[in-house]
Amino acid sequence: MELGNELMRMGVKLIRIPMGLVATLVLSALLAAALGYFHASYWGVWRIPGPVAMPFVGNLPLLAKYGPGLFSILAKQYGPIFRFHMGRQPLVIVADPELCREVGIKKFKDFPNRSIPSPISASPLHQKGLFFTRDSRWSTMRNTILSVYQPSHLAKLIPTMQEVIESATQNLLSDKEEDIIFSDFSLKLATDMIGQAAFGVDFGLSKPFNDSAHQSNDNGIHDFINQHIYSTTMLKMDLSGSFSIIIGLLVPILQEPFRQILKRIPGTVDWKVEKTNRTLSSRLDEIVAKKMEVKDRESKDFLSLILKARESEAVSRSVFTPDYISAVTYEHLLAGSATTSFTLSSVIYLVAGHPEVEKKLIDEIDRFGPRDQKPNANDLRLKFPYLDQASVVKEAMRFYTVSPLVARETSKEVEIGGYHLPKGTWVWLALGVLAKDPKNFPEPDKFKPERFDPNCEEEKQRHPYANIPFGIGPRACIGQKFSLQEIKLSLVHLYRKYVFRHSPDMEKPLKLEYGIVLNFKHGVKLRAIKRA
């Protein structure tokens, strides 16, 4: 008051500012700051066309409405390069084979790493695998791991793979004439296969229930697998994950603080995920420590081979610390089970609906030799051209692309498709859109394995990067040969014993959902019929 009177005497007039105005100004400033934050990532890519993004959720509601087919719809509307907002984060989607070649191969040095989406950024276990490591650490890790994927190593895994498949297919039929949920069966089979190949451990998931090995095997392995499945399926790309993942999609800056709080509150999903990941990590650490101690020179599993490869080079030793070894071994299970099992289920489902394909396929398998003659690596490569990459498997992988989007990030400012992208832009290749483009695949919604016949005009005219289910360039899938070996072997064994029919309870067309990879929403229900 004193100061006010003094100022009045000096002729200075005080203006009274109403509290309402102050509040409005503060709120406007906060709103402007929030809008600035939400649009900051948008400014660098605003010239690229795309649907209007809503505040906070961006274009995620469109994904909820249209499902994985959305990106083909958007490519039709906006062209081969367009913008999609995953919550606050803009993605530049590339939906053209030539542009994919540019990002994945020609300009690889400008796009050497993957962007880390919100579901992954909270999980060190997932971040330390090959998939999300970056720059020189990635190239050292990849070079070491590549040695493990030599064809000679893969061929040595065949007898173990045969054993797992034979045991699993023994009892595919239940006593009653019931439908089987084939996608569950194939997930167990793929997980068992990876258990043997990655850890040298028999998970025994696909063994018949009355098998004694199955019963004696429950020393924590089922817990481990359940935790693995829980940890993986909670990584959602839409708005159905844990609260901190949702926050991460909407307001990334708040994800970590929220996770830190929520993981301490029992009962929350974040708490459960944290607990699960911690148990998984310590189990993996135990397995790695044991292997390091035992040093079994004869073991052919991935973990033993990595440990051996690591010993031979000092640089690999410094990069492959035990936590990275655990993560890479776990990644084998993570990346190898859901993808391979999805592909196996897709083939069986599609072939069951196409009798002419089934007949040709079974003739090829029967021609190979008596049912107890086991194919070796060479046979798999040369004696099953119709089954192989040249046809049925390739077409099924095109029809249902298990990994419809693959992530990249710019490491500096770069030009692509006529647009300048700033450093740090998330650029995602839309493999699923390429696979359904009628320019390269006439009648894309028809299952036609013959379109991949090397003598067919369609195959000759197609862009070489139109069908890239395993990705492209130096960061393409490292497990491609491993999974194709597994898929082909499984199909040979399955069709020697069974044919499959769609269950009347199966929806048509199949419904799919987005996790970190594509999945069947209600499973694949089939009837297995024993062959004479």
Ligand code: HEM
């Ligand atoms: C049908 C089965 C599979 C499909 C369709 C598939 C698909 C893919 C795709 C699309 C990518 C991204 C490639 C890119 O960004 O260009 C990828 C990467 C990767 N996949 Fe697979 N995958 C399969 C099986 C496997 C298996 C069995 C393993 C492990 C043994 C595996 C391990 C990996 C790893 C480690 C990467 C990251 C490679 C890197 O960044 O250097 N995948 N996969």
